Amino acid sequence: MSRWAMVKKSARNPRREGSLSRERIVEASIALLDDGGEDGLTFRALSERLATGAGAIYWHVPNKGELLTAACDAIIARTMNAVAAGASPETTLRDVALGLFDAIDAHPWVGSALMRSPGQLPMVRIIERIGQQVRRLGVQEKAQWAAVGTLLNYILGVGGQNAANGQLARAQEIDRSDFLGSVATAWSALDPGDYPFTRSLADKLRSHDDREDFLAGLDLILSGIRNALPD
Amino acid sequence: MSRWAMVKKSARNPRREGSLSRERIVEASIALLDDGGEDGLTFRALSERLATGAGAIYWHVPNKGELLTAACDAIIARTMNAVAAGASPETTLRDVALGLFDAIDAHPWVGSALMRSPGQLPMVRIIERIGQQVRRLGVQEKAQWAAVGTLLNYILGVGGQNAANGQLARAQEIDRSDFLGSVATAWSALDPGDYPFTRSLADKLRSHDDREDFLAGLDLILSGIRNALPD
DNA sequence: ACCTGAACACCGTTCAAGT
DNA sequence: ACCTGAACACCGTTCAAGT
Numbered sequence: 001m002s003r004w005a006m007v008k009k010s011a012r013n014p015r016r017e018g019s020l021s022r023e024r025i026v027e028a029s030i031a032l033l034d035d036g037g038e039d040g041l042t043f044r045a046l047s048e049r050l051a052t053g054a055g056a057i058y059w060h061v062p063n064k065g066e067l068l069t070a071a072c073d074a075i076i077a078r079t080m081n082a083v084a085a086g087a088s089p090e091t092t093l094r095d096v097a098l099g100l101f102d103a104i105d106a107h108p109w110v111g112s113a114l115m116r117s118p119g120q121l122p123m124v125r126i127i128e129r130i131g132q133q134v135r136r137l138g139v140q141e142k143a144q145w146a147a148v149g150t151l152l153n154y155i156l157g158v159g160g161q162n163a164a165n166g167q168l169a170r171a172q173e174i175d176r177s178d179f180l181g182s183v184a185t186a187w188s189a190l191d192p193g194d195y196p197f198t199r200s201l202a203d204k205l206r207s208h209d210d211r212e213d214f215l216a217g218l219d220l221i222l223s224g225i226r227n228a229l230p231d
Numbered sequence: 232m233s234r235w236a237m238v239k240k241s242a243r244n245p246r247r248e249g250s251l252s253r254e255r256i257v258e259a260s261i262a263l264l265d266d267g268g269e270d271g272l273t274f275r276a277l278s279e280r281l282a283t284g285a286g287a288i289y290w291h292v293p294n295k296g297e298l299l300t301a302a303c304d305a306i307i308a309r310t311m312n313a314v315a316a317g318a319s320p321e322t323t324l325r326d327v328a329l330g331l332f333d334a335i336d337a338h339p340w341v342g343s344a345l346m347r348s349p350g351q352l353p354m355v356r357i358i359e360r361i362g363q364q365v366r367r368l369g370v371q372e373k374a375q376w377a378a379v380g381t382l383l384n385y386i387l388g389v390g391g392q393n394a395a396n397g398q399l400a401r402a403q404e405i406d407r408s409d410f411l412g413s414v415a416t417a418w419s420a421l422d423p424g425d426y427p428f429t430r431s432l433a434d435k436l437r438s439h440d441d442r443e444d445f446l447a448g449l450d451l452i453l454s455g456i457r458n459a460l461p462d
Numbered sequence: 463a464c465c466t467g468a469a470c471a472c473c474g475t476t477c478a479a480g481t
Numbered sequence: 482a483c484c485t486g487a488a489c490a491c492c493g494t495t496c497a498a499g500t
Contacts, residue, residue: 157384
């Protein structure tokens with residue numbers, strides 16, 4: 001017997017290649033969510049993909065909700081780490097927001113996972129990033145929470161809507177822009193007496209650019225924050 | 232046989248008292264959602280409450296998603312109709328927003344139902360109300376969508392968070408403020424090097440007033456909109 | 463310590479059959 | 482036209498039993 005074969009598996013060593021771990025489960029969950037949408041993640045699909053039983057997954061993860069939050073957190077952590085440091089507070093704030101927008105665009109399920117886990121780690125990462133820039137901006141102590149909360153809730157609102165649009169489009173087996181087109185058509189058919197404003201928006205809805213609109217709203221809020229700055 | 236007994240049930244007449252209708256189903260759904268939260272609504276609970284079979288409900292309603300949207304719409308319609316007319320655009324806008332906040336506070340499931348049905352009737356009612364006031368405010372045509380979208384997404388974000396807080400609190404069988412307290416405690420335990428801002432917010436979270444914070448954010452956005460007004 | 467997989471208690475939705 | 486309720490194809494979660 002060679003000395004290699006005699007090396008004991010230390011408790012500290014990485015597990016054997018095929019074995020389960022929280023990370024492997026989270027990684028597989030992300031893959032499932034990315035190509036099956038919000039309800040692509042089931043313990044049955046997961047145990048098949050990981051070639052194991054449902055019970056094994058429960059040994060590493062307490063329940064489906066926490067698994068979804070963990071998957072969401074993996075995406076958010078990457079996204080926040082990718083934001084360049086050193087730029088002006090306003091630029092950084094815009095980078096954080098656009099990073100989140102793009103992440104949710106690429107993984108629509110992140111939008112609803114984020115919505116459903118208030119105060120949890122993914123949200124904390126975002127609050128921290130935004131909060132530090134709001135401080136650098138010179139917002140007074142007691143106005144900081146309002147500023148951060150407003151930015152956060154706006155970003156969550158947009159993210160949630162993007163997630164919902166993606167989910168509904170998927171259910172009808174069309175793509176997101178076709179779904180928005182069908183909404184636009186419905187809006188055009190609204191009673192002109194009751195819904196003049198919404199009707200007038202139908203064309204806008206067909207031709208708009210989500211990302212640009214998102215930025216416009218962000219700038220509106222930033223201008224409100226700047227407005228309230230001391231001196 | 233009296234003449235009364237001979238009166239035929241005309242097709243136009245209201246149905247017999249106990250019979251099913253879309254409205255009765257929606258009304259029962261609201262009751263179920265109000266006291267069981269987001270997953271209090273099931274076809275089994277509904278058919279028991281209405282003393283009928285699941286299939287009967289499907290004759291009046293296409294699926295669960297549309298039933299949820301219809302229940303949400305009933306609440307939103309009442310809420311929008313309750314907003315007083317005739318006040319200044321800013322006051323009306325605040326009334327609309329506060330009305331929605333209070334409605335979601337009273338029926339947390341409305342927050343997530345709203346999030347999950349973009350472009351549908353409940354949302355259209357809100358967009359129309361907000362849009363008309365934004366017009367009256369004098370916002371330029373091409374800036375109107377950004378203004379409405381920003382307000383809408385902010386309101387949806389807050390509503391969605393309130394719904395999620397309520398849902399998580401319910402799952403742990405505690406009330407919402409106890410849930411926020413537990414989040415605050417978790418925030419206090421965060422690494423001071425990594426999360427200085429979030430940590431500093433923990434106390435604020437314990438003592439804050441959701442409704443006041445909501446209004447503060449709304450005013451921030453309104454000030455941004457005012458900023459961009461022509462002349 | 464970690465994994466298996468059958469079993470439990472649910473879901474939403476469909477559909478043959480009734481009135 | 483409207484309703485019944487059993488049946489279908491799923492879920493998340495648990496748990497005795499294995500290694």
